[in-house]
Structure formats: structure tokens, C-alpha cells
Amino acid sequence: MINDNILIVIAAYAISYGTPLLFAALGELLAERSGVLNLGVEGMMLIGAVSGFWGVQTIGGPSWLSLLAAIVVAALAAAATALIHAFLTISLRASQIVSGLALTIFAGATGLSSYIGHVANLGGKPARHEFDAINVLGLGNAPVIGPILLHQNALTYVSWVLVVLTLFYLYRTRPGLHLRAVGESPGTADAMGVNVTLYRYVHVLIGGALAGIGGAFFSLAITPGWLDGMTSGAGWIAIALVIFAFWRPELALVGAYLFGAFSSLAFTLQARQVHLPPEVFASLPYLMTIVVLVLVSTGWARRRLGAPASLGVPYVREER
Amino acid sequence: MIRIERRLTEARWLLVAVPVGSLIGAAVLSSIILLITGHDPIATWGRLLDGGFFASGAMSATLVSATPLLLTGLAAAAAFRMQIWNIGAEGQLYLGAIGASGIGIALKDQPALVIIPAMVVAGLITGAAWAAIPGVLRAYTRTNEIITSLMLNYVAGLLMSYLIFDSHSYWRDLSTFTARVFPQGKYLSVAASWPSFAIGGIVIPLGLVLGALAAAVLWLIYTGTRFGFEARVIGDSRAAAHYAGIRTRRKVVAVMALSGAFAGLGGASEIGDFRHVLDPRGLQQASYGYAGIVVAALARLNPFAVIVVSILLGGLSNAGFSLQGATFPAGLVGTLQGLILFCALAGELLVRYRIRLGGRARTGPQATEPNRVGVA
Numbered sequence: 001m002i003n004d005n006i007l008i009v010i011a012a013y014a015i016s017y018g019t020p021l022l023f024a025a026l027g028e029l030l031a032e033r034s035g036v037l038n039l040g041v042e043g044m045m046l047i048g049a050v051s052g053f054w055g056v057q058t059i060g061g062p063s064w065l066s067l068l069a070a071i072v073v074a075a076l077a078a079a080a081t082a083l084i085h086a087f088l089t090i091s092l093r094a095s096q097i098v099s100g101l102a103l104t105i106f107a108g109a110t111g112l113s114s115y116i117g118h119v120a121n122l123g124g125k126p127a128r129h130e131f132d133a134i135n136v137l138g139l140g141n142a143p144v145i146g147p148i149l150l151h152q153n154a155l156t157y158v159s160w161v162l163v164v165l166t167l168f169y170l171y172r173t174r175p176g177l178h179l180r181a182v183g184e185s186p187g188t189a190d191a192m193g194v195n196v197t198l199y200r201y202v203h204v205l206i207g208g209a210l211a212g213i214g215g216a217f218f219s220l221a222i223t224p225g226w227l228d229g230m231t232s233g234a235g236w237i238a239i240a241l242v243i244f245a246f247w248r249p250e251l252a253l254v255g256a257y258l259f260g261a262f263s264s265l266a267f268t269l270q271a272r273q274v275h276l277p278p279e280v281f282a283s284l285p286y287l288m289t290i291v292v293l294v295l296v297s298t299g300w301a302r303r304r305l306g307a308p309a310s311l312g313v314p315y316v317r318e319e320r
Numbered sequence: 321m322i323r324i325e326r327r328l329t330e331a332r333w334l335l336v337a338v339p340v341g342s343l344i345g346a347a348v349l350s351s352i353i354l355l356i357t358g359h360d361p362i363a364t365w366g367r368l369l370d371g372g373f374f375a376s377g378a379m380s381a382t383l384v385s386a387t388p389l390l391l392t393g394l395a396a397a398a399a400f401r402m403q404i405w406n407i408g409a410e411g412q413l414y415l416g417a418i419g420a421s422g423i424g425i426a427l428k429d430q431p432a433l434v435i436i437p438a439m440v441v442a443g444l445i446t447g448a449a450w451a452a453i454p455g456v457l458r459a460y461t462r463t464n465e466i467i468t469s470l471m472l473n474y475v476a477g478l479l480m481s482y483l484i485f486d487s488h489s490y491w492r493d494l495s496t497f498t499a500r501v502f503p504q505g506k507y508l509s510v511a512a513s514w515p516s517f518a519i520g521g522i523v524i525p526l527g528l529v530l531g532a533l534a535a536a537v538l539w540l541i542y543t544g545t546r547f548g549f550e551a552r553v554i555g556d557s558r559a560a561a562h563y564a565g566i567r568t569r570r571k572v573v574a575v576m577a578l579s580g581a582f583a584g585l586g587g588a589s590e591i592g593d594f595r596h597v598l599d600p601r602g603l604q605q606a607s608y609g610y611a612g613i614v615v616a617a618l619a620r621l622n623p624f625a626v627i628v629v630s631i632l633l634g635g636l637s638n639a640g641f642s643l644q645g646a647t648f649p650a651g652l653v654g655t656l657q658g659l660i661l662f663c664a665l666a667g668e669l670l671v672r673y674r675i676r677l678g679g680r681a682r683t684g685p686q687a688t689e690p691n692r693v694g695v696a
Contacts, residue, residue: 039466084662093673094665097405097466101613102665106658110607112353114651119357228650233474240467279482286471290457297463319326 010261010268012147017222018260019156020045020214020231024238025245025252026159026166027210031082032242033170034203035183035310037096038085040103041211042235044078046113048215051077053226054120056129063129071155071216078212079205081107086204090197093314109229117226127224131155131217153221155213162210166249179203183308186315196315211235233286240289244296246306255292262288323676330671338667339618339629345663350656357649364648371643372635380523381642384594385606386634388413390531391586392612393619393626394538399579401542401621402555406576408454408469409583410609411476412447414600416587418480419446421491421598424508424591432511439512439588440530447584448577450476455576459569465576473609480600491598505598514592527589531630534582535623541578542623551575583609607654611637614657618664633657 024041031038038044055070085103088094107113117123131153139150170176181189182199190196218230237259245251266281351361372382392409399406419442427435454468483489485503493499493506514526542548551571554561561568586608595602615633619625640653 088662088665092666092669094668098613098617098661099665101407101610102617102658102661105610105614105654105661108610108654110610111651111654111658115353115357115649115655116651118649118651233471236467236470240464240471243464243467277482277486279478279486283475283478286474289471290463290468293467294457294461294463298461 006268006272008144008147010264012151013264013268014257014261015148015152015156016260017263018256018258019152019159020217020222020234021238021241021259022159022163022253022256023155023214023217024211024235025241025256026162026249027207027214028238028242029207029245029247029249029252030166030179030203030210031207032311033179033183033247033308034200035186035308035313035315036086036089036200036204037100037312038082038103038204038207039097039100039239040081040085040107040235041207041238042231042233043104043107043111043113044081044208044211045215045218045231045235045238046109046229047081047107047116048074048078048212049219049230050113050117050122050215050226051212052216053122053127053219054116056127056220057122057125066129067131067220070220071213074212074216075209076212078215079208081112082204082208082211085208086201089314090200090204093316096312096314104235114228117228122226123228125225127220129220130224131221155217155221160253163249163253170249180308183310186310190315190317200315211238214238237285237289240293243306244292246296247308248306258292259285259288324669324673325676327672327674334667334671335620338664338671339620339625342618342660342663342667343632345666346656346659349659349663350652353655359647359649364652367643367648368636368639371639378635378638378642382631382635382638383523383528384525384634385638385641386631387525387527387531387589387593388586388606388608389611389615389634389637390528390627390630391534391582391589392609393615393630394531394534394612394623395579395583395586395609396612396616397619397621397623397626398538398582399575400616402551402571402575403558404455404458404555404572404575404579405466406451406454406469406579407466407613408451408472408609409579409586409612410607411469411473412450412580412583413587413590413609414473414476414480414603415450415580416443416447416584417591417595417598417603418483418491418587419443419584420588420591421505421508424512425490425506428509428512430511432513432515435509435512436514436526436592439514439592440585443584443586443588443591444581445584447587448581451576451580451583452573455573455580458576459572477600477604480598480603484598484600507597508591512592513596514589516593525589525593527586527593530585530589532627534585535627538578538582538623547571547574583612586612606637606641608637611657614661617661633660 024045028038028041052070052074055073056066059066059069085099088099089096105111133151133153136150139146142150178189178194179199182194182196186196215231219226241252241255244255262285266284270281354361354364371378373379392413395409420439423438423442424435427438453472454465457463457468458465483491484505488494491505493504516526517524542552550566553566554568554571590603611633615626615629619629636653636656644650
């Protein structure tokens with residue numbers, strides 16, 4: 001059967017493992033486009049994972065409604081977490097780097113996400129509902145493209161729509177133009193009458209919500225259930241992805257699936273009796289993140305073209 | 321009308337008030353979280369303080385937890401002062417533990433006077449070498465050191481697991497049948513246990529003494545040497561450093577290595593003072609590396625303040641380990657650490673700006689950027 005071909009299996013898994021990365025990276029991309037670096041993605045994803053799982057366990061109704069509600073809960077909880085970062089960095093002008101790290105410590109594997117999971121007693125329980133693969137148009141068994149593109153779950157298809165929407169928003173709408181202006185030159189945007197503070201708040205919150213959905217993908221689709229620190233570094237890989245993608249949504253999609261492939265490689269090769277220590281496979285996504293970042297960074301001029309010019313710099317009208 | 325103005329000079333009284341206020345603010349915020357989740361905040365805080373500081377033997381256990389925090393705090397302070405963001409203290413600590421336990425096993429028949437210095441040196445070197453990787457990448461390929469140093473934490477954790485759980489490595493105990501079925505590391509000889517000093521009923525581990533020495537060394541480097549001066553210039557203004565002809569790249573690698581050496585020493589002290597065996601799960605659960613960032617930020621990167629803050633947060637970690645259970649859910653320690661850091665960041669605003677209610681803006685010469693020592 002052609003669909004059992006190892007490359008096809010890896011590609012299919014690459015898309016499903018890449019989806020949470022894509023959500024988180026798109027969110028981080030929007031926040032960074034407004035000039036705010038948020039290093040708290042890992043923490044926000046873990047909050048999304050735990051609150052999404054809590055949502056699906058506690059909210060009744062048919063499967064689709066319960067899952068939809070869980071995703072909304074995850075997005076709102078992670079956006080609320082992002083609000084802390086927005087307040088500290090935008091209103092109080094704190095260092096974006098330290099505040100983002102604080103967010104990951106606060107919400108992360110030894111922090112609030114773990115606290116919520118233990119208080120609500122979520123560990124070690126099977127999910128009541130999970131996102132199953134949808135057989136689109138009944139073509140899930142079509143050769144090659146069937147298993148890769150037409151047999152994924154609903155969130156993956158949502159993420160594709162999201163990439164298109166983000167592209168349209170950034171390059172074809174007035175708020176998108178304003179957003180880019182805020183990230184490149186907040187002083188100019190301010191003089192044009194754009195509310196810099198509002199734009200930054202809104203996009204940091206959207207970034208949080210998308211990271212939360214990415215986190216919920218782990219607890220509702222990849223490994224339904226909840227574990228301490230279950231995203232294991234995906235949030236950091238998402239931040240690296242934004243750099244790798246030169247702050248462009250369509251490249252974030254490519255990057256997310258590339259890293260999804262590194263994660264799935266581990267999994268697939270092990271299942272196929274390739275005898276190497278499990279740690280070698282497990283460390284692959286982390287090592288490849290470093291390798292890819294080095295490759296992207298050496299083209300220094302190209303990186304300068306991508307990064308929003310005011311990324312990481314607080315905007316203070318009186319001091320401009 | 322609320323007006324925020326830049327201060328010309330940092331207010332000195334605030335340098336003490338901000339950390340103290342941060343701890344109080346974090347206590348209040350965490351009490352709200354405890355109340356929402358149905359726990360009695362006063363009882364929880366009582367247990368926390370008792371378990372961390374006042375119960376019999378608690379202070380000695382707290383100092384054991386404070387030792388790695390002190391060293392990872394110094395690691396963060398050393399790098400952050402130069403605006404190099406080494407988030408990899410966690411992994412550098414693991415490597416220090418691997419190095420120190422390796423040399424400890426190799427020298428098992430030697431006297432303490434040989435083993436212990438060898439463990440210290442091994443911890444320093446392995447930690448520095450691991451930190452030099454993101455340092456070199458930062459200096460010579462301009463790769464973001466935040467992400468590379470962090471990615472290496474995961475790799476270091478996996479390396480430790482490999483050495484103990486998935487290989488027949490030098491570190492793993494294979495002497496008995498049980499040890500082959502239930503993997504664990506080789507225990508070090510008795511001579512490899514670091515000495516401790518009892519003062520008035522409180523046991524001070526050797527690692528803490530070395531950490532205090534390291535704090536003094538870091539302070540000397542940054543205030544008394546040309547190297548430290550140049551590193552500070554780079555931290556304050558990279559352009560100025562460039563025009564002054566300071567070799568930025570070498571300094572980046574050197575500061576990263578220095579930072580990693582501190583964290584590696586922290587790992588060596590975990591082996592020598594406390595665990596006496598390479599224990600991947602225990603070291604990963606403690607997450608001392610990330611907590612070091614909180615320590616350094618709260619101490620406003622001052623090496624001597626790092627000592628005090630690490631003992632305070634060490635009490636928190638220690639109480640967290642000993643109390644964990646139904647009435648003291650896991651995750652509370654990290655939540656508290658995060659809250660402390662948020663409050664410290666908000667407090668930075670007060671150090672650098674003054675807040676005025678009403679009135680007209682002050683006229684006169686425009687305030688310029690004051691000398692920034694903090695992290696915000």
C-alpha cells in the first residue's frame with residue numbers, strides 16, 4: 001500500500017505535530033509585528049493545555065460543543081496570561097525579555113499550569129472527547145495526498161484558514177498596515193493618529209490566545225490527557241520559528257511543518273525498529289532549532305529585513 | 321492626571337524597598353490564587369515559612385537548596401549585566417553535575433583533598449564549555465542566545481537521562497542485578513562528600529561557601545578589572561564599545577563561559593553536597609536554573625544581594641519539596657517565583673521613574689538615561 005510509505009507517514013505526522021507550532025508562531029508573529037517580544041509562549045501554551053483539558057472534562061454537551069468550548073477556554077485563559085506581559089511591558093515599560101521569562105516561570109511546568117492541573121486533579125485521566133482526524137470528502141485514502149492533507153483534524157484546517165487570514169490582514173487591510181507601522185516606527189504611527197498602546201495590547205492578547213489554542217492541541221489531539229510540562233519546549237521552538245520565517249505567516253507554515261517533521265521523525269523511526277537511543281531522536285527538534293537558527297542568522301542582512309525595527313523597545317510618547 | 325517622569329538619579333531607598341515590596345506583593349497575589357482554588361492562604365503561608373525557615377533543621381535544608389540557586393543566580397547576573405541573555409543555566413548545571421560526578425567516580429580511591437578540588441574544577445569546566453556553545457554562536461554567527469541556550473537545556477536533560485537510563489555508561493551502576501533492572505547512577509565514595517560547617521545548629525554546606533566566594537569574584541571582576549569594565553560598557557552601549565575598540569565577540573564568549581562556570585559549579589555542589597550520585601530526575605524536578613533568573617532579577621544583578629535573595633528563595637524551594645501533597649499542590653513554588661518577578665519588574669518602574677499626581681510637568685533640563693543597573 002503506497003500510503004504506508006515511510007515518507008508519507010512522516011509527512012502526515014509532520015503536519016499534525018506542526019499544527020500547534022503554527023498556531024503559537026502565528027500568535028507570536030502578530031505580537032512581534034506590533035513591537036512586543038513575548039518570551040512567555042511556552043508558559044501560555046501550558047496554560048492553554050491545562051485549561052483546554054479542564055474545559056473538555058467539565059463542559060458537557062455533544063462532542064463538538066465540548067471541544068469548541070474547551071478551545072475557547074484555552075484561548076481566553078492564555079490571553080489572560082498574556083495580559084500580564086502586556087501590562088508590564090506596554091504600560092509599565094518593563095524589559096520585554098525579563099517579563100517574558102517571568103511569564104514562562106509563572107505559568108510553566110513548575111508554575112501555575114502545574115498548580116491548576118494538580119488542584120483540579122486532571123493528571124492521568126483520559127480525555128472525554130478529542131479532536132479526531134476528519135476524512136475530508138471521503139478522500140482520506142486517496143494515494144499520497146489523502147493521508148497527508150485530507151486526513152487531519154479540524155484544528156489543522158482552521159490553522160490553514162488562519163494563515164490566509166493573517167496574510168490578508170497584514171498586507172491587505174488598513175489595521176494590518178497600522179500594525180506594521182506600529183512595529184516599525186511607533187512614533188510615526190502615533191503621529192498618524194494610530195493608538196500604539198491599543199494595537200500592542202490587542203496583538204499581545206491575540207498572540208496569547210493563539211498560543212493557548214496551540215497548547216490545547218497537545219492536550220486534546222496529540223496526546224489527549226494532561227501531563228506537567230507536556231508541551232516540552234514547543235513554545236520556544238515557536239519563537240525560533242518566527243525568526244526563521246522572517247516574520248512572514250506563509251513561511252511560518254513551512255517552518256512549522258519542517259519542525260513537525262523533526263518531531264515525527266523520532267516517533268516514526270522508533271516505531272520502525274531503527275535502533276538508536278530514544279534520547280537521540282528526542283533531542284532532534286532542539287538541535288535542529290539551533291542549526292536552523294544559525295543558518296538563518298548568518299544571512300545577517302536578510303534578518304534585518306525581517307525584524308520589526310522597534311521590536312523589544314518600549315514606546316514612550318514623551319521620550320520619542 | 322497621573323504623570324510618569326524619568327528620574328535623574330536612582331532613588332537609593334527604593335533599591336531596598338523594591339525587593340521587599342516585591343516579596344510582599346507576591347505574597348498578596350498568591351494568597352488570592354490560593355483563595356480562589358479553595359486553600360487557606362494564611363495556613364499555607366504558615367506551613368511555607370515553617371518548612372522553609374523555622375522548623376528544626378529547616379534552615380540547614382534551606383541552605384542546601386540555596387546553594388545551587390546562589391550559583392545559578394550568579395550565572396544569570398554575570399551574563400545579564402552585559403545584556404547577554406543566558407537562559408541555559410539549567411543545562412549548564414546538569415553538565416556540571418555530569419562532569420563532577422564523572423571525575424568523582426574516576427577518583428574513587430583518592431583522598432578527599434584530591435577528589436573535591438577535582439570535582440569543583442570539573443564542574444566549572446563542563447559548565448563553561450556547555451555555555452560557550454551559545455556564546456560562540458552569538459558572537460560569530462549572531463544567533464539569538466536566548467533560544468540556543470534554552471534549547472541546550474533540553475538536550476542536556478536528555479543527555480543525563482541517556483547516561484543513566486538508556487545506556488551502559490560510565491555513570492551508571494551495573495554492579496548488581498537490581499541496579500541493572502532499575503537504572504541508577506554510581507554512588508560516589510565517602511571521601512567525595514563535600515564537608516560542611518556547623519555554626520550554632522545551622523549546617524553550612526561547602527558549596528554555599530564556594531558560592532559566596534564566587535559572588536565576591538564576580539563583584540571584583542565587574543568593579544575592579546578592565547575585563548569587567550569593558551563588559552559593562554558593552555552591556556550599556558554596544559555602539560560605544562565598538563567605537564572604543566573593545567573586542568565584543570571575545571567578551572561575549574568569555575562572559576557566557578563565566579556564567580556557565582558558575583552554573584556548572586552549582587551542579588558540582590548538588591553532587592558533592594547533597595545527592596552524591598547523578599540523579600537526572602531529581603535535578604530536573606528542582607529546576608534551579610530557571611529560578612536563578614528570578615534570584616538575579618530580584619537582587620538587581622548585585623552579586624552580594626544574590627546571596628541574600630538565594631537564601632530567601634531557597635527556603636521557598638525547600639519548603640516546596642518537603643510539603644508537596646494535597647494541602648500544598650505542586651506548581652505553587654514556580655507560581656510564587658513568577659509573581660515575585662512580576663512585582664520586581666513593576667517595582668523597577670518606581671526606581672527609574674517618578675509618578676506624580678496632578679501638577680504641571682517639571683521644566684528645566686531634559687532628563688537623560690540614568691546609569692541602569694537593573695534588568696528592566
